[in-house]
Amino acid sequence: MSFTFIQNFVSWLGEQANSTAQDAALSILAAGPIPKHIAFVMDGNRRYARQNHKAIQEGHADGYVALRRMLEICLKLNVRCVSAYAFSIENFKRSKEEVDALMDLAESKLLELCDKGSLLEEYGVRLNVLGRTELFPQRVQDAVRKAEDVSRHNNRAILNLCMPYTARDEITTAVESTVRDALQERRDPRTISEDDIEGHLMTSLGGSPPLDILIRTSGVRRLSDFLLWQCCEDTQLQFSSTYWPNFGLWDLVPIILDYQRKALSSSTSSPKLHAASDSSDFSASNIEY
């Protein structure tokens, strides 16, 4: 019994040490420039499941845990906006069993986000679900509507869950609505510019700032129809070989350092001591020491 006690104590000690190290790392990183908008392509859930001899559904469930973990890390770092590619329109081609399991997962986790004390409430996050939600089963559409309604008045941060989404669909819709609005306003065609299309993108309509970093996990070096318009300029594209369920703070640290080097080398003023103090929606007390 004493051995079990020692074992549990050592395990607890290890967790406390890891937690303290993570908080320290976050505090240190937050002393430099912090990206305003990070996007994740959460790739590798199924390969992770096969590697760990788990069912595919378990891989997706562990992937959700990773999303919560990374969202919390980004919010502690005062990242203003996080976007995640949760489900592509192309993913409906998967087996009915897998799609149904993903719909069950989406519904349950969206309803979980509506609960008191959830991550959205704790960090004042507004949830935007971007995509062709009319393609979802009614129960998922209802869960989407409820989660968005509950968080609508939050203004400290934004979480974009892109599902079911493709960038080409978003761009097409943006061009279409640009033309419609211009017709209604009787605008001179010569006044239409790329800024008008940009303003009609789903991310812009949800109040998202420009995209600073896009991270794709599992070693794949493609965008797979995600945020094509938003990331084709000066967004840093980072491809990590880690599978998404295993992705954590220590994978994010070098990515943030790369961003800070670019921000510091292009900035003409002295480096900022606290990124938090630059945002009107945040205070230094958000960072726990």
Add this chain to the structure above:
Amino acid sequence: MSWLAYSCLLVLHFLYSIFTFIRAFLDNFRDIPHPLSHPRSQIPSHLALVLVPDDDTDHETAEDCLIESVERAAEWARKVGIRRLTVYDRLGMLSRSAQHIRNKLSIPAKTVVPDSSESELEYPLTPPLSDEADSRPVSPEYEARDVNLAVTTVCLPDPQRLKTAPKKSSVKRRNQKKITSEQSPPLTLHFLSRGSSKPALASIARSHLRTQSRYPTTSQSLDNFHLSQQELNSTLEGEQGFPSPDLLIVHRISPAKHNQIPLELHGFPPWQIRLTEFHHEPPTSPWNWSWLRTSSDPICTPLDEVEFRRALDEYNRAEMRLGK
């Protein structure tokens, strides 16, 4: 506490710089990629090349380096069997040099120029550079008038057919078969700039607005206006545009300020990169880094063959699941 955190951050950055320096140095000893002639199960049929000059590099030096990179890429693409090459630089230096590049790539260095009677056979007519103002209707309902996609397209003839010029017609026929089996396919070259990117989509929006403005504007007509992905795709990837590349290489021609620079796309057209594989190489020659060099002369490094071959090897290993 904030000064402590900031000091720790400086130490962290210093350690990170050492780590990336060592990694960049060790990258010089990576496995050598397979040669161009190595059989690969997957070869991109369409390769895109994004060339990035520095703001500090003078225009003429940068342009020469860009042109040399395109010439090299075209030569290697032909050897490997890539049929389409798209080259992009944000400022459009390559687009302005398209005629010059076409002339240089159409005539190989050691060519015996045939007499005029054979020139029609040996020099297939090269289409003129695409005119941005010309357009053809995409569909009966919508005509893509005044759409400016800012894409210049050139079709380069096969250089092998230019080299060997049989003297007698009967011999020519036999030799033509032999030439056909050895020749590399013609290469289509697209020259792009920032104007081919988001401004091109804005041009399409303006064109649709002009078309729709001809009709009375009612709430019903507004509801009836629909734009499909297929229609937008047929314009952007049609005759005036360019199709989606399979592989895209980003190459910085100027020395890097850091030994670790994440991939950026520098304004490359967004529509066509939906499923494109990306490749870019970190700086592997620390002695070229600007803060280490003593000479003030700028160094421009054109695309090199090792980088090209490494990109092909990576593409060969890539797995495409297409959402499934």
